[in-house]
Amino acid sequence: MAGKILPDGQEDGAEPPKIRQLRLLVNGLMLTLTVGFIIIVVAMLTRLNQVPAPVALPESVELPTGESARAVTMGSDWVALVTADADGQERIRVYDRMSGAPRGEIAIEGGN
Structure with a gap:
């Protein structure tokens, strides 16, 4: 029950x-939210400060004479290079990721 109402409009003492x-519920939820937010920030900072492992690439890849690399992409055990020759013909050349040995080639139709 409510306490007495004082002349200035304030209640004395106990709250219902x-x-x-x-x-108490609102204070507990606020505390939980604050602790959770701090944990998330610490976890993000920990993950963002880790140095990623270096990518294993072949020492070198030999392109045919007159071709230049335009783009590179990597798979689990291969590296693909998009190359273009002097005439503008583009090809996708696939190499072994560890040794750099050629694995295949695909001509791209409609190249520049």
Whole structure:
């Protein structure tokens, strides 16, 4: 039950039990949210500060004379280079990722 109402409009003393429960619940949720946010920020900072492992690439890849590399992409055990010759004919050349040995070639139709 509510306490006496004082002349300035304030109540004296005790708050109703439901209001006390609500206040404790809101404070508990605020504390949980704050702790959770701090944990997420710390986890993100920890992950973002890790140095990624270097990518294993072949020492060198031999392109045919007159061709230049335009793009590179990597798979689990291969490296693909898009090359173009002096005439503008583009090809995708696939190489072994560890040794750099050629594995295949595909001509791209409609190249520049």
